[in-house]
Every structure is written in C-alpha cells, then in structure tokens.
Amino acid sequence: MxxxxxxxxxxxxxxxxxxxxxxxxxxxxxxxxxxxxxxxxxxxxxxxxxxxxxxxxxxxxxxxxxxxxxxxxxxxxxxxxxxxxxxxxxxxxxxxxxxxxxxxxRQFFYLPLMHSENLCDQDRCVRLMKERMPVEGPSNLLHARAHREVIRLFGRFPYRNEALARHSTEPELDYVMAGGYGETVRLLQAAS
CATH class of the missing domain: 1.20.58.320 (TPR-like)
Known part of the structure; x- marks a missing residue:
C-alpha cells in the first residue's frame, strides 16, 4: 500500500x-x-x-x-x-x-478550489492565492483569475464538455474556437 x-x-x-x-x-x-x-x-x-x-x-x-x-x-x-x-x-x-x-x-491546497465549477470556490481560490502564496509566483494568481473568469462567463469549464459528455452551447463553442483558456490568460496578462 x-x-x-x-x-x-x-x-x-x-x-x-x-x-x-x-x-x-x-x-x-x-x-x-x-x-x-x-x-x-x-x-x-x-x-x-x-x-x-x-x-x-x-x-x-x-x-x-x-x-x-x-x-x-x-x-x-x-x-x-x-x-x-x-x-x-x-x-x-x-x-x-x-x-x-x-x-x-502549498498551491495544491488551493487547486481543488480552482478546479471547481462553483464561483464561490473560484473567488476563494483567488483570495487564497493573493494572501497565502508568494509574490514572486504571480502565475498562480493569474491562473486562479483565469479559471474564475471562465466560470463567471459559463458557469462551467467548456473544455471539459466533451470528456464529461455535456452539450456545448454556441457561446462555449465560440470561446473554445477563439483560443479558450489560453486566450483568457493572455487577455488577463495584457490587462494587468
């Protein structure tokens, strides 16, 4: 064992x-x-x-x-x-x-929150990354914010739909075709 x-x-x-x-x-x-x-x-x-x-x-x-x-x-x-x-x-x-x-x-305590399709968990993850992770690791906070943004937009992660046998909506398909998560990260980086 x-x-x-x-x-x-x-x-x-x-x-x-x-x-x-x-x-x-x-x-x-x-x-x-x-x-x-x-x-x-x-x-x-x-x-x-x-x-x-x-x-x-x-x-x-x-x-x-x-x-x-x-x-x-x-x-x-x-x-x-x-x-x-x-x-x-x-x-x-x-x-x-x-x-x-x-x-x-320490980040592995927060990633289950980041992986959650619940906006409250996403908000908490962002707060924890800000408060409890080192300043020299901004990518953790960037990715927490990106995950939260996807949940704000769709209430779920569209890139999981196929694996979970979920029907994708038109806005989700458009999002994935336009670069999906990677594009969300890029836009947040550009805005900061």
Missing amino acids: VGPDEVLEFWLDEAGPKGWYMQDEAFDAEIRKRFEAAWEGACEGKYSMWLTHPSGVLAYLILTDQFPRNMYRGSKAAFSTDKLALAAAKAAISKKWDMKIDEPA
Missing part, C-alpha cells in the same frame, strides 16, 4: 515544478503505473487517515486532484475525484494546515 511520503517524494522531488503542469504521455503512464491502485483506494475511502495531518492532506490532494488529471487526461475519470479533493482541501484550509506547508507545494 502506498503511503503519503511516497506520493510527496514523487510529486515534489522527482517530478518537481517542471513536471507539475506538463503534458507528456510517458509521465502520465508513470503516474498510472505507480499510483493508479492508490487512487482507486482513495475512491474507496482507504486513505482517510491521511486527512489527519497537513502533509497527509497534501499527499491526498495530489492523489485525488492532480494524479487523475494525468492518469486519465481527456476523459471523465480525470475529474471523478474532484469532490473528494475539494472537501479535503476545504477542511484543511479551515484548520490553516495549508500554512504548515512551504511554497510552492
């Missing part, structure tokens, strides 16, 4: 910031090979003890929020444990456990 230290060592030390946001099939396959069984265990509630201390919650958030986005990229399963991650993140933030984790790893 995988322990939280194994998840943290892989994500924080082996993958590191360079690996966190890259799209690479070999990297995704490595995560599947090493952690898919643990992710399935989290789906079954086997890792609740991880939620009793800050570093355990961090590992749980990586397992339920980050890893599925790599393991199941482009499919419904990529988002299937978002609710588990969101509940764990909110509980940990309310205890200020996020502040016991150094940057840049």
Whole structure:
C-alpha cells in the first residue's frame, strides 16, 4: 500500500515544478503505473487517515486532484475525484494546515478550489492565492483569475464538455474556437 511520503517524494522531488503542469504521455503512464491502485483506494475511502495531518492532506490532494488529471487526461475519470479533493482541501484550509506547508507545494491546497465549477470556490481560490502564496509566483494568481473568469462567463469549464459528455452551447463553442483558456490568460496578462 502506498503511503503519503511516497506520493510527496514523487510529486515534489522527482517530478518537481517542471513536471507539475506538463503534458507528456510517458509521465502520465508513470503516474498510472505507480499510483493508479492508490487512487482507486482513495475512491474507496482507504486513505482517510491521511486527512489527519497537513502533509497527509497534501499527499491526498495530489492523489485525488492532480494524479487523475494525468492518469486519465481527456476523459471523465480525470475529474471523478474532484469532490473528494475539494472537501479535503476545504477542511484543511479551515484548520490553516495549508500554512504548515512551504511554497510552492502549498498551491495544491488551493487547486481543488480552482478546479471547481462553483464561483464561490473560484473567488476563494483567488483570495487564497493573493494572501497565502508568494509574490514572486504571480502565475498562480493569474491562473486562479483565469479559471474564475471562465466560470463567471459559463458557469462551467467548456473544455471539459466533451470528456464529461455535456452539450456545448454556441457561446462555449465560440470561446473554445477563439483560443479558450489560453486566450483568457493572455487577455488577463495584457490587462494587468
């Protein structure tokens, strides 16, 4: 059985910031090979003890929020444990456990909020990025604002529609064709 230290060592030390946001099939396959069984265990509630201390919650958030986005990229399963991650993140933030984790790893407490299709969660993510992340990391705040803008416009992330078998509206299709999220980021950068 995988322990939280194994998840943290892989994500924080082996993958590191360079690996966190890259799209690479070999990297995704490595995560599947090493952690898919643990992710399935989290789906079954086997890792609740991880939620009793800050570093355990961090590992749980990586397992339920980050890893599925790599393991199941482009499919419904990529988002299937978002609710588990969101509940764990909110509980940990309310205890200020996020502040016991150094940057840049602290951001993983806020990403479940950023991945939520709820505007209140998006607003909270922006606030937390402003208040609790380093000034020298403006891209976290930029991406939090961009995610919030998409939810303000559509109430959901249009680029998930296909994976989630949702019907896209005309404005959503226009948005995606006009550059989608990348264009939102560019416009926010230009405005700041």
